[in-house]
Amino acid sequence: MQKENLVLIGNGMAGVRTLEELLKLAPDHYHITVFGEEPYGNYNRIMLSPVLASEKTIEQIMLNGEQWYIDNGITLHKGKKVEQINRARREVIATDGTVAHYDRLIIATGSVPFMLPLPGADKQGVIGFRDIKDVDTMLATASQYTNAVVIGGGLLGLEAANGLMKQGMNVTVVHLLDTLMERQLDKPAAAMLQKSLAERGMNFLMEHSTAEILGQERVTAVRFKNGTEIPADLVVMAVGIKPNTELGKSAGLYCERGIVVSDTMQTITDPKIYAIGECVQHRGIAYGLVAPLFEQAKVAANHLAKHGIARYVGTVTSTKLKVTGIELFSAGDFTGNDQTEDIVFKDAASGTYKKIVLQDNQVKGAVLYGDTVDGSWYFQLMKDGTDVSAFRDTLLFGQHHLGDSGHNPDTRVASLPDNAEICGCNGVCKGDIVKAITEKKLFTLDEVRAHTKASASCGSCTGLVESLLAHTVGGDYSATPKTKPLCKCTDYTHDDIRHGIIQHSLKTMPAVREHFEWKTPDGCPSCRNALNYYLLCAYPTEYVDDAQSRYINERAHGNIQKDGSYSVVPRMFGGMCTSDQLRAIADVADKYEVPTMKVTGGQRIDMFGIKKEQLPAMWKDLSAAGFVSGHAYGKAMRTVKTCVGSEWCRFGTQDSTGLGVKLEELTWGSWMPHKFKLAVSGCPRNCAEATIKDIGVVCVDSGYELHIGGNGGIKVRVTDLLCKVATEEEVLEYTGAFCQFYREDAHYLERTAPWIERVGLEKVKTAILSDAANRKALYERFLISQQPAQIDPWKARADGAEAAEFTPIMIEA
């Protein structure tokens, strides 16, 4: 097929994105020629603010370097301005005389800053904020001069002012109205923004109208209509942009505010000519944000590739301010009217403001200041027209509403649905990103940007993308558990399988594997352990444990150490012991020549360096002295750590050691999704460190505080308070119920801390606190499961169970 000629006028974000989309669809359709007025490749214009603030360099904001044009066979005329389009001859002619013939033409000339026609506006030092040249001018001025005046307190003006301030200039923002960013913010949010910018040193002259720019050749001062003057070495006009229609008009294309285009991005005058980006007017709207431009680019590319099925129908836009340290989000109709209702949260002290505008229980607009994590969620609700009546009372608190633990972006991003939009600029949703990370094995933010475009434009979603990356690559509990299969052997999730085991009465591992279409005959070390646990939890009195599906520690009831020897930890209930018990342990240590003994963090004694074949004999001696296994090796309840309590301590309010012993007697031997620890502190001094345990009890004068979901491991997490109870009996019942709920709900190898962050504290509270009958049923099931569990595995093996496991075969050879 004969290639056609495609010419693009404008080497900016909209035009080049159209080419990128087109090359994906039809790489060989066209000879492509690009004219760019600026002497650069294609760069990310919306990142000019961070360049001005010295947070990025020009190199860092280049999207496509010159090599990209070469690689794709594109002829780039940079630094050449097109001055004429000859539609009759289908040619474009640049100022230097370069002529290019086109079969199809794209006009993407963008916009120009609106310059106020003030007296003196032509003086040196008066500029707009639009391109690299403007940024260079501002940087050069900042190194020589002191005073900058920014006219316009909108998005662009504030970003410019912030950058100039970062360059050390004394900056005053002049604004016609009494509110900043009035097109994006309501008054309270704008006031908070102004306050925090003022705290950073930005000056404001609100409700000031500029009359004249003073100076000889160079600006020296600005005079206002009220007669006052302020000194100025640099004036940046940031009062708006207007579509750059000059070339379109001269070519005879119909223009109003911008070049008027149809839903296919073709100019209504000449279908061979497409127009795209800020120079365009579509259905009466000229957009000045990046998200619509990219949607337009997709549509235009689809048509240029002759697929002809895409239509552009307009974009709902949202805004974020690119000033580091200021979180601001707005979208839709945030002012409202008589038909709408507002939900507002304002905490001036913490600098947080949230306003959601609702109409007929649908989100119509939102303004967020200080905490914008849920911005994308509200935006999604707004675009989807979701009926929010079911969660209207917690809507303001975000997707993870208040009362939920883990109030941080990491856990929130994990809980977002796959269709939640993460990158508004490029329209990339969570599912796309997670899929790219897993399928293409991406590890860095740059790779994610390269493959998905997420966070590649304005960058305000970078934090979210990083969280997603951390979660997905981390591959642990938080990696979108709803869609992640249990392991590579199956497509089903932990939850699917747990429910299926109960629902279909699957009682053996082969039955589970068959039902859920396992791809491997035996499973793998991940799923074998998990299934063994799930079946044991579901059918505690029926299921026959499969030793070969247990990790060696649980199979040998000791901890394997680096040299292949084992360590042995006898259980000491509540950490209590007698001199006789210590003597017995010392005797055993002597008899088996234990090389190392240590007191563990959980107040038990650990004996290291035991050969596997010695274990049964050693256990026999320990059980003769009254000890049972400490389960220090298992995904099981391990220890209950205690402090001294009221028996001896001056401060102890209750008998914490006694309660610890009772709790350990209740829970010892129980298999759990992961290791599980308890602690009881006798007073709020919390000497047993109960607030970093899976269950912590803190005794107080009036009773017992129950804390859950703590972790002292790699990622320290302080417990959430579950409730307060008055009696020891209640402590035992609530503890048993919580244990059972965790056993039945969590994924295998998911500790309580990430589990609670995943399912939410509310769910746990509902199961145990709000529903007393359910709590009692959970407790009852826990007690039933404990009957077969509380058999000392050491004694059984000392008496000969699974002897072959511990007996090597000696041969002469």
Added chain:
Amino acid sequence: MSKWIEVVELNNIPVLGSRLIKTRDTDIAVFRGSDDQVYAIRDTCPHKGGPLSQGIMHGSTVTCPLHNWKIDLASGNALAPDHGCSNVFAVKVEGGKVFLQLP
């Protein structure tokens, strides 16, 4: 050619499990798959010497209990991305008994 030595009855090896055979020179892990296929491998992971006999078997692979290296029992080779190899020994089952051929 060295001779075959009877070491254990097949039924004394747990399915998807192993028995540890100690000779004067070396420790050998003998595994039994779910299809009763038997494998014999030196009981030392090529990584840090972990006892392979204590690992979890799946298919014809064992996962070392120390650092989760996966070793192919037929060839003794570590599976990608890891590299390394542990000796394997000739092994056969006759009349319900497992025989090893030692070098």
